Amino acid sequence: MLGWRSPALPLLALLALTMATYSDSFSGIIEGDAAALVSTDSRVHSATLENLRLIAMRTYWSSITSSSVYRPLVTLSWMLNYVGFSNKDRALGYHVVNLALHMINVILAWLVIRRIWGDPLPAFLTAAVFAVHPVNAEAVTNIAGRADLMAGTGILSGLLLHIYLPDWTGWRRKAAIGGLALASCFGLLSKEHAVILPAAMLLYDILFRSRIQTGSYLAVLTPILAILAWRHWVLPGILDDIVVVDNPLAAAPFWKGRLTALEVLWRYLGLLVWPRQLSWDYSYHQIPLATTGGGLIALTGLLALVGFLGSLYRRAVAVCFFGIFFFLAIGPTSNLLFLVGSILAERFLYLPSIGFAVCIVAAVAAIWRRLAPSHAVAITAAVIAVALAGLGARTWVRNGEWTDGKKLWDSALTVSPNSFKTHLARINSLYRRGLDLFSLDECIEEAQKAAAIVADLPPEQSTALPLATLGSLYQLKGDTLTAQQNALLSVTNPSITGTFESPQQWYDRALDAFAQAVALDDLQRESERRRALARGVPKERIRFGGSSFLYSHLADTYRRL
Numbered sequence: 001m002l003g004w005r006s007p008a009l010p011l012l013a014l015l016a017l018t019m020a021t022y023s024d025s026f027s028g029i030i031e032g033d034a035a036a037l038v039s040t041d042s043r044v045h046s047a048t049l050e051n052l053r054l055i056a057m058r059t060y061w062s063s064i065t066s067s068s069v070y071r072p073l074v075t076l077s078w079m080l081n082y083v084g085f086s087n088k089d090r091a092l093g094y095h096v097v098n099l100a101l102h103m104i105n106v107i108l109a110w111l112v113i114r115r116i117w118g119d120p121l122p123a124f125l126t127a128a129v130f131a132v133h134p135v136n137a138e139a140v141t142n143i144a145g146r147a148d149l150m151a152g153t154g155i156l157s158g159l160l161l162h163i164y165l166p167d168w169t170g171w172r173r174k175a176a177i178g179g180l181a182l183a184s185c186f187g188l189l190s191k192e193h194a195v196i197l198p199a200a201m202l203l204y205d206i207l208f209r210s211r212i213q214t215g216s217y218l219a220v221l222t223p224i225l226a227i228l229a230w231r232h233w234v235l236p237g238i239l240d241d242i243v244v245v246d247n248p249l250a251a252a253p254f255w256k257g258r259l260t261a262l263e264v265l266w267r268y269l270g271l272l273v274w275p276r277q278l279s280w281d282y283s284y285h286q287i288p289l290a291t292t293g294g295g296l297i298a299l300t301g302l303l304a305l306v307g308f309l310g311s312l313y314r315r316a317v318a319v320c321f322f323g324i325f326f327f328l329a330i331g332p333t334s335n336l337l338f339l340v341g342s343i344l345a346e347r348f349l350y351l352p353s354i355g356f357a358v359c360i361v362a363a364v365a366a367i368w369r370r371l372a373p374s375h376a377v378a379i380t381a382a383v384i385a386v387a388l389a390g391l392g393a394r395t396w397v398r399n400g401e402w403t404d405g406k407k408l409w410d411s412a413l414t415v416s417p418n419s420f421k422t423h424l425a426r427i428n429s430l431y432r433r434g435l436d437l438f439s440l441d442e443c444i445e446e447a448q449k450a451a452a453i454v455a456d457l458p459p460e461q462s463t464a465l466p467l468a469t470l471g472s473l474y475q476l477k478g479d480t481l482t483a484q485q486n487a488l489l490s491v492t493n494p495s496i497t498g499t500f501e502s503p504q505q506w507y508d509r510a511l512d513a514f515a516q517a518v519a520l521d522d523l524q525r526e527s528e529r530r531r532a533l534a535r536g537v538p539k540e541r542i543r544f545g546g547s548s549f550l551y552s553h554l555a556d557t558y559r560r561l
Contacts, residue, residue: 010124014110018103018131021392025141026095028403032280034143036064037078039089044079051079057234060147070231073189074147091403094143101149102140106131108156109354115163116208117318121377122361125384129357134275134394138347141402142280147191148350154187154194155329155351162201162216166209173215180219188227193332193351195224200328207313207321244461245284245420245454247343249335251461252289259295260287261335264344266298268330272349272356275394279415279422280408282344285453286419319362326355360387406432420466423450427469437480444473451513460527464517468550471513475557478506482560507560514554521547 030038038044041063043051054062055075061067077097087093110127117123130136139145139152161176161183168176187194198220205212242250249257264287271278290298309323329352333340342348349356364383368376401407409425416422423446430439430446450466481503525546533539 010110010120010127011107014106014124014127014131015103017128017388017392018106019099021132021395022099022102022140022399024396025099025137025399025403026092028091028095029405030089030091030094030143031405032142032144034094036061037075037144038082038094040064041075041078044075044082047079047083055079059235068231068235069192070235071147071190073186074150074191077146077150091143094146095141095403098140098143098146098149101146101153102131102136105149105152105156108153108160112156112160112163113318113322113354113358115160116204116321117358121381122365125381125388126354126357126361128388129360129384129391130354132388132392132395133272133353133357134278134391134398135271135346135349136353137278137395137398137402138280138345139350141399142347145347145350148347150190151187151194152351154183154185154190155197155200158183158187158197158220159200159204162213162220163204165213165216177215177219180216181223184220185223185227188224193329196328196332198224200325203321203324203328207317242339242341243463244457245463246341247335247339248284248287248289249343250339251457256289256292256295257339258336259292259298260290260343262295262298262302263290265302265330265334267344268349268352269356271346272353275391277415278346278398279412279419280346280402281412281419281421281425282342282416283419283421284457286416286422287343316362319359322355322358324355326352326359329355405429418453420450420453420463423447423453424466424469427473435476435480437477437484440473440477440480444470444477447473459520459523462520462524464520464524464547464550467513467517467520468547468553471510471517471557472549472553474506474510474513475553475560478503478510478560481506503560507557510553510557511561514550514557517547517550518554521550 037060043054043058043063045051055072059067060069060071060075081087081093081097085093106127109130110123113126114120114123117126139148158180161180165173165176165180184194184197187197198217201216201220202212244251249260252260267287306324306327309320312320312323330348331337333342333345333348335343361380361384365376365380368379368383372379401411406429409422409429412419413422413426426446427443430443433439435443447466447470451470454462454466481501485503
């Protein structure tokens with residue numbers, strides 16, 4: 001008879017729960033980062049040897065910018081969708097692959113938790129929390145979140161093989177070691193943070209074993225070193241320039257930046273505990289730099305939390321492992337060890353949410369063991385079931401936002417009103433509904449807010465995009481007034497032209513905004529060029545050509561005048 005100790009029932013239940021939660025995630029269009037990675041990148045549009053060579057030899061974002069991000073397996077997955085499955089620009093197939101990867105990760109996480117915890121029901125409940133948690137929608141429903149999903153597959157499958165390795169001998173052991181090498185390759189060629197796999201393995205050995213499995217580490221570290229050497233060879237001198245408007249810590253003093261990163265860790269925990277307000281963006285200046293006092297309080301709290309997790313080594317070693325695993329998994333993107341491209345992103349919580357889920361289920365179980373020991377299991381299951389219903393409902397709503405650009409842009413502005421990007425995204429939302437003079441004035445107001453947010457930055461740290469957008473809207477306002485004026489003049493007396501608002505003033509405003517944007521763009525391109533040359537990047541590989549959006553609209557304004 002099937003029960004929780006048999007793998008069949010929980011396996012089917014987890015798959016059904018995941019499918020039901022994300023069943024509304026298959027609509028929408030390819031937009032945002034996914035549009036740049038799929039629609040703009042010609043490498044994925046045909047399966048040719050030349051495109052395969054370009055995928056192996058160029059960076060992930062090479063179609064639109066200079067970057068050191070190298071994720072060839074993810075780019076190959078776009079090609080699989082675009083060509084192999086004939087999805088082209090239809091979003092459905094990309095969503096199906098993302099959900100399939102998430103379901104694989106849910107099962108892998110369940111297997112790892114079940115083996116480490118040993119109790120099948122809490123393991124199932126924990127995997128279920130991971131399956132439906134709303135913060136993971138940015139990795140699952142957001143098409144561009146596939147890199148996090150694929151890296152998660154590499155890390156979880158590698159950790160699972162490492163855990164089971166002592167149980168196998170002969171050809172099974174050799175196959176497992178080969179699988180470890182493949183898992184390491186798959187994870188690291190999908191996203192850089194998969195480098196945590198050997199650290200997670202070491203944590204497991206320290207807590208659960210008397211000796212280290214040397215074969216596992218050789219199998220994992222060898223491909224990691226080989227991939228790093230390959231990256232250095234194909235991408236000589238290429239390093240990411242952290243953009244201040246994406247991650248303000250790039251311009252902060254070292255210790256203030258690290259204290260702010262500690263505060264952001266508490267924000268992450270807050271999103272996991274209460275994921276009501278979610279946003280696709282937290283750019284400048286949504287998250288202010290920490291004060292010394294606030295940062296030290298954050299540091300003290302995190303040290304106390306880590307100390308408490310360490311103290312569980314004797315009483316609840318599984319919780320100790322997964323609690324520390326949370327910090328291992330968030331470490332590469334936490335901006336503590338080194339800076340990354342974002343100050344905060346919900347997709348960074350994809351793998352750490354497994355550790356959080358274990359701690360939450362364990363905490364609920366511990367509370368009810370103390371309050372009602374005879375009914376603790378049933379009450380724990382009931383409490384987590386209620387939580388799953390709430391989390392699943394929130395994820396369902398969040399899926400609707402990720403598959404509807406208007407809802408996504410508008411919700412982000414509500415949650416992150418101090419980010420310049422959310423105001424620019426609001427313009428996109430209004431534009432899609434169709435512009436009249438009233439909505440055009442709304443767009444101009446949003447662009448002015450975005451420009452004001454970044455106005456206090458030094459020119460070399462700022463961005464020309466808000467001013468370029470503002471100039472284009474001024475130009476459009478002039479065009480709209482001109483069209484209305486011409487339409488009225490065709491049916492009225494030409495002598496009344498003085499009663500119309502003059503388009504000239506809007507074209508003049510456009511030129512002023514464009515002039516400021518060009519000055520910023522020139523400074524930023526020259527600064528990027530100098531940094532690239534200083535790192536030894538060959539001149540022919542420097543691709544800072546300026547903003548085509550800015551210069552095309554500037555030319556249009558001159559033509560109007």
